[in-house]
Amino acid sequence: MAGNTVGFSFQADVTNTGSLLHTLTGRALKAMSDGGVDFYAVIAAITFGKGIVLRDSLGDTVRSHILSKRGFQSVLSKALSIGWGHKGLAVEMANTKAGTNSLLLIGALATGSSNFQAAQCFSELLSLRGCEPDSLPSVDVLKHMIGYFSPFVYDLGFAKVLENVTTTATRQLKISTRDFYQAYTHLTKHGDALGIAGGINQLFLTSQKKESYYAITRIRGAWFAAFAAHILGMTVELRLNGTVLWASAGSNGAVIFELGEHHFDGSSIQTISNQKIDFVESTGPECQEETGVDYLVGEMFESFVAKEPRISPAVWESIRRTICQTAFYMLGYSLKGHNYPPDYWNSPRLKLKEKEEALKETLEVFGFAPELINSIGSCSSTRLWSYEVPNCLQFLDGGIWETLFKTCDCNSHRGTTTAFDETVQDTCICEYVKKVIYSLTFSITTLMWCRFDAKTLRIRDVSVGNYYYEKPHQWDGMDTLLHLKAIMVDVMALTNAYNSYQIEQCSEASDYILGCSGGRYTVGFTALLQRDCYDSQYCLLSLWSGRASVNDAMRSTIIEQSPKGLLGISPSPALTLAPGSFVEPHYYPSAMNICRGVALNENAISVEFMVGSEEMLTTSASFSYGVEALSISVEILRCQHNPKDAYRVENNRNLSLIGFDFGAVRWSPDLEDGKVTQLIALQGNKLEQILMAGYLSSQRVILQRLACLQCCISAASLYQDRNPTTYVMMG
Numbered sequence: 215m216a217g218n219t220v221g222f223s224f225q226a227d228v229t230n231t232g233s234l235l236h237t238l239t240g241r242a243l244k245a246m247s248d249g250g251v252d253f254y255a256v257i258a259a260i261t262f263g264k265g266i267v268l269r270d271s272l273g274d275t276v277r278s279h280i281l282s283k284r285g286f287q288s289v290l291s292k293a294l295s296i297g298w299g300h301k302g303l304a305v306e307m308a309n310t311k312a313g314t315n316s317l318l319l320i321g322a323l324a325t326g327s328s329n330f331q332a333a334q335c336f337s338e339l340l341s342l343r344g345c346e347p348d349s350l351p352s353v354d355v356l357k358h359m360i361g362y363f364s365p366f367v368y369d370l371g372f373a374k375v376l377e378n379v380t381t382t383a384t385r386q387l388k389i390s391t392r393d394f395y396q397a398y399t400h401l402t403k404h405g406d407a408l409g410i411a412g413g414i415n416q417l418f419l420t421s422q423k424k425e426s427y428y429a430i431t432r433i434r435g436a437w438f439a440a441f442a443a444h445i446l447g448m449t450v451e452l453r454l455n456g457t458v459l460w461a462s463a464g465s466n467g468a469v470i471f472e473l474g475e476h477h478f479d480g481s482s483i484q485t486i487s488n489q490k491i492d493f494v495e496s497t498g499p500e501c502q503e504e505t506g507v508d509y510l511v512g513e514m515f516e517s518f519v520a521k522e523p524r525i526s527p528a529v530w531e532s533i534r535r536t537i538c539q540t541a542f543y544m545l546g547y548s549l550k551g552h553n554y555p556p557d558y559w560n561s562p563r564l565k566l567k568e569k570e571e572a573l574k575e576t577l578e579v580f581g582f583a584p585e586l587i588n589s590i591g592s593c594s595s596t597r598l599w600s601y602e603v604p605n606c607l608q609f610l611d612g613g614i615w616e617t618l619f620k621t622c623d624c625n626s627h628r629g630t631t632t633a634f635d636e637t638v639q640d641t642c643i644c645e646y647v648k649k650v651i652y653s654l655t656f657s658i659t660t661l662m663w664c665r666f667d668a669k670t671l672r673i674r675d676v677s678v679g680n681y682y683y684e685k686p687h688q689w690d691g692m693d694t695l696l697h698l699k700a701i702m703v704d705v706m707a708l709t710n711a712y713n714s715y716q717i718e719q720c721s722e723a724s725d726y727i728l729g730c731s732g733g734r735y736t737v738g739f740t741a742l743l744q745r746d747c748y749d750s751q752y753c754l755l756s757l758w759s760g761r762a763s764v765n766d767a768m769r770s771t772i773i774e775q776s777p778k779g780l781l782g783i784s785p786s787p788a789l790t791l792a793p794g795s796f797v798e799p800h801y802y803p804s805a806m807n808i809c810r811g812v813a814l815n816e817n818a819i820s821v822e823f824m825v826g827s828e829e830m831l832t833t834s835a836s837f838s839y840g841v842e843a844l845s846i847s848v849e850i851l852r853c854q855h856n857p858k859d860a861y862r863v864e865n866n867r868n869l870s871l872i873g874f875d876f877g878a879v880r881w882s883p884d885l886e887d888g889k890v891t892q893l894i895a896l897q898g899n900k901l902e903q904i905l906m907a908g909y910l911s912s913q914r915v916i917l918q919r920l921a922c923l924q925c926c927i928s929a930a931s932l933y934q935d936r937n938p939t940t941y942v943m944m945g
Contacts, residue, residue, distance in 0.1 A: 245303035248766040255351040255359040258340055260307070263315035265343060267422045269447035269466065272370065276317060277308035280366050285760055288743050290810040294819065296736045296743060297760035300768060304366040320360050321367035322445050325376060326437055326505035327404065328713055329364070333357035338411035365734040365761075373508050373672060376440040377517065380507050383436055383452055383459040384521045390457050391474075397454050400473040402504040405433030409495055413438055417469065421446040426468040432495035434505050435473050442469050506710060508672040512581050514657070518650045524621060524643060532614040533647060538577060538590045539609045540655045545573050545662075569662070572751040576662040580654065606651040607644065618644060660704045664737060664755035671757070673708040694845040695726060695838055698739075698755060702730045705737040705757060712770075720771060726838040728821060729772035731762035738762070738772055741837060742821070745901040754841060764814045774838050775811075775822040791869040791893075798860035799918060799944040802895030804873035808835075808905065823905065825876060835876075840908030843915070848907050848943075851929055853921040861923035869893055869927070874902040876909055889934045891927055897944040910941055919945035 246253060285297025307313035323332035333356035340350055351359075380402065387397050410433070420427040421442070431438060435452060442448040443462040448469050452460040455474035509517050515537075519530050577587050607615065622643040653676055661673075703720050706712035711733030712720065720730060729738020740756040741747035748754050761768045791797060811822040825835045863869055868890040896902045907915060914933045918926040923942070930940035 245300060245306075245766065249300055249303060249362050249768065251303065251359050251362050252351060252355040255355045256303075256307075258345065258351055259316040259320065259336075259359065260310070260312045262340060262343060263310075263312035263317075263319070266315050266319070266418050267466070268315050268318055268445055269464075272445065272447075273311070273314045273318065275370065276314045276367060277305065279370060280304050280308055283366070283760070286743050286758065288810070288812075289745060290808060291812045291821075293764050294742065294762070294810075294812045294821070295764075296731075296738075296758045296762050298366070300761065300763055300766045301366065302766075304363055307363070317363055317367050318370070318445055320363045321370065322372050322441055324360050324364035325368065325373050326434075326507065329357045329361040330713075331404065331407070332360045332364070334407035335410045335414075336360065338407045339414060342411055342415050361733070368734055369670070369672075372440060372444050374510075375444045376437060376505075377507050377509060379436040379440045379452065379460050380505075381517050381520050383439075385523055386457070386459040387454060388521070389523055390459075391454060397473050400432050401435045403433050404503050404505050405495075409433055414441070417442055417446060417448070420469060421448050421466040424467045426470075428470045429472065430475075430495075431471040431473055435471050437505050439471055442471075506674055508674055508710065511579060511657070511661070511668055511671050511673060514673070514675075515581050515650075515654060518654075522643070522646055525647070526617070526621075529614055529617055529621075532610050533650065534582060535586060535590070536606060536609040537651050537654050537658075538582060538587055540606050540651055541573060541577060541658050542570075542590055544655055544659045545569060568751040572662045572753055573659070575751075576658050579661075579668040580658055606648060606655075618647065656704075657708055660701060660708060661757075663698070663701045663753060664705065664757050665740065665749065665753060666757035667759070670759070671709075674710045676708060694842050698841070699723075699727045701755065702727065702737045705755075706730050706732060706735075709733060709735045709757075711735050716770060723771070726774040726776070727771055728774050728837070729762055729819075730770065731768065731772070732770050735759060736762045739837070739841070741901055741904065742772065745899060747900045747904060748844075752844070754844075762819060764812055764819055767814055769814065769817065769819045771818040773818045773820055774836070775820050775834075788892075789871040791863045791867075791871055793863050793865045793867070795863050796860045797863065797869075797871065797893065797923065799858060799897045799923060800895050801897045801899060801944075802871065802873035804875050806873075806875055808901060825905065833876075835905045836908050837904060838908075839911055840904035840906070843907040843911040844904055844917075847911055847913070848915045848917050849929075850917045850919055850945075851921040851926055853925040855922035855925065857918065857920060857922055859922045859924070861927065867891065867927065867931070871895060874899070874906060876906075889931075889938045891930045891934075891940050891942060893923075893927075894941060894943040900945075903943060903945060906943060913937065913939070913941055915941045915943055917943050917945045 245251075246256065280298075280301055283298035283301055285295045285299035288294040304317065307317055320332070320336070323335055327335075330353070333353045336356050337350060337353050341347070383401055384398065387394055387401065391397055413429070413431075413433075416427065416429075417438070429438075439450050439452040439460060439462075443450040443464060447464045447466040449464040449467070450460075450462045451458055451470045453470060453472050453474070455472075459473075515534070519525075525533075574584075574587050578584060607618075610618065656676055657673055699720070703712070703717055706720075707717060712730070716732065720727065729736060729742055731738075735757055737755060737757045739747065739754055741754075742762075743756075743758075762772055763769070805827040806825055807827065809824050809826070811824060813820040813822075823835045823837045825833055869892075870890060871893045873895055894906060896906065903917070907917075914930065914937045916926045916930055923944075926942045930942050933940050
């Protein structure tokens with residue numbers, strides 16, 4: 215490859231950094247310090263950017279794109295923010311052509327690869343451009359820089375182009391060749407850093423001189439084609455033995471990537487003068503895994519359909535139905551429904567009906583028709599009751615299964631395993647269908663637990679890299695925090711925000727984890743940013759774009775400090791309700807307020823919820839306990855009446871009315887029988903509801919949201935033989 219043929223003094227520029235300091239303002243240097251980005255790594259990146267020419271129309275959009283990114287501050291603590299508040303350094307980089315070029319290159323290298331793999335490749339590129347070993351930033355330093363900058367430019371189109379190239383070329387390969395395995399390997403195999411860097415360096419030189427280039431490609435053919443077309447603006451053809459699989463027009467030179475054998479036929483861009491023939495291949499046995507591809511959630515299924523032309527539309531329609539059935543099954547299995555009789559599915563503690571609605575909404579987001587979803591039934595369907603997760607192909611209709619059986623030309627589907635068999639993945643249609651069903655089911659049943667923006671969310675195919683499960687996480691209403699922590703880790707895997715080490719560390723952590731942050735996303739409890747901390751489906755988690763930070767210093771996890779115990783709180787005045795008076799669901803203001811302390815630890819952001827008033831010291835309160843209580847001890851009744859109806863206090867009812875007050879909630883009037891129902895008026899303030907539920911976790915609490923006050927009060931009175939004081943919390 216043309217390693218050091220480019221005539222510029224890269225080594226001198228890196229060594230004499232004083233000449234480059236004008237590109238970095240004081241704000242940028244502070245941002246570099248806050249983000250832990252190495253100064254010399256940034257200088258090396260800017261210097262490298264000076265020597266390359268990328269597509270002008272793309273580079274012109276970078277700065278405005280980064281400036282458009284926003285962040286969100288917590289309503290309880292301005293120090294905590296989630297989003298892109300740390301964009302100052304990226305903006306400063308985008309102020310110059312060299313910085314813009316380096317940002318685009320970093321973003322492309324990180325797409326489909328881990329930050330470590332991208333750093334290895336960037337290090338090789340620096341070496342090829344003349345950076346001496348003693349001045350070369352370490353791979354670990356470059357890895358951190360790439361992890362910092364790449365999210366800012368991820369959604370400038372390269373990931374979408376890579377997906378399009380991979381999907382289109384895969385389909386054409388299956389149509390045009392029997393030796394699919396070898397050609398597909400050349401299309402998607404990641405390759406090692408030395409081979410990748412050599413190919414990229416040649417493309418830089420060819421596009422800069424507007425020449426033509428013919429490459430026999432043995433690694434990441436799809437990635438190279440996307441890079442040449444989208445980043446460099448070249449005319450590109452991706453071929454297999456002369457047959458065009460994918461093509462794009464451009465003005466900065468031309469390149470053919472041949473996945474098969476060397477083939478000249480005098481057609482297309484091969485006739486351009488000064489044609490160069492070269493080989494792009496891996497120089498070592500490492501990095502044999504596939505290059506990762508991300509899909510927009512609403513287009514994921516259609517992309518899988520487009521990759522496999524051998525399956526008829528009728529079979530794909532049955533597969534759609536099977537995915538819906540498997541998703542409902544997985545939800546039921548995760549709630550341990552197989553251990554309970556059918557009437558237990560209406561338990562207010564498990565809130566299954568709301569989870570089914572969340573699943574239906576998520577299926578719609580993934581492109582499944584409402585009519586199909588509603589025809590499936592529910593998690594309590596007797597057909598789906600089984601202790602073991604079934605082979606998903608059993609849900610296919612009999613006739614469809616026979617069609618698939620005849621279409622497939624291998625015998626791997628005869629087995630009973632539910633896992634995706636990599637040894638036959640390239641020939642067995644049945645195994646491919648299993649992969650589609652399980653990959654989509656895993657993605658859907660994970661994302662249904664959190665709020666997210668479906669218009670922009672791109673996720674990884676989790677079957678690549680073996681990160682998906684034969685069985686979902688089980689949850690029986692207990693250990694809610696552990697269950698939601700597992701969901702957060704899975705979301706980080708779907709968005710490719712956590713590497714395998716981070717996944718393992720977070721999964722084994724014993725802390726009360728409130729959020730996980732990495733790459734382009736942060737997933738965590740909605741209460742971290744706002745008081746409206748759960749929705750009508752009792753979804754407690756949100757997926758935000760950007761990173762979690764305290765004063766622009768980022769961490770990968772957010773934890774809650776263990777509560778220190780409640781201080782003595784004097785009872786506040788409570789209102790005793792007289793018979794004949796009317797009360798309706800409302801919010802009763804209290805002197806107690808919620809605040810939150812935020813601290814930056816070495817490895818995490820530490821959050822502490824506190825409650826207090828002007829007249830007394832604040833005391834810690836546990837959000838985590840409240841989350842557990844909302845899932846376990848708090849009951850939500852349903853009735854046929856209007857939940858907003860007023861209630862007329864009856865003669866035989868002892869009722870008191872309070873607001874958000876940890877002191878008043880333990881107060882009871884001096885009554886002969888000592889039995890009282892306290893009405894906690896917290897309608898609309900969901901954060902106060904959760905904290906109060908945690909404080910009353912050992913008590914009988916009914917959350918009045920879907921039933922009228924009269925029915926809730928009547929139900930609470932039934933428990934007073936065992937609990938003299940019962941609680942109805944207005945939701």
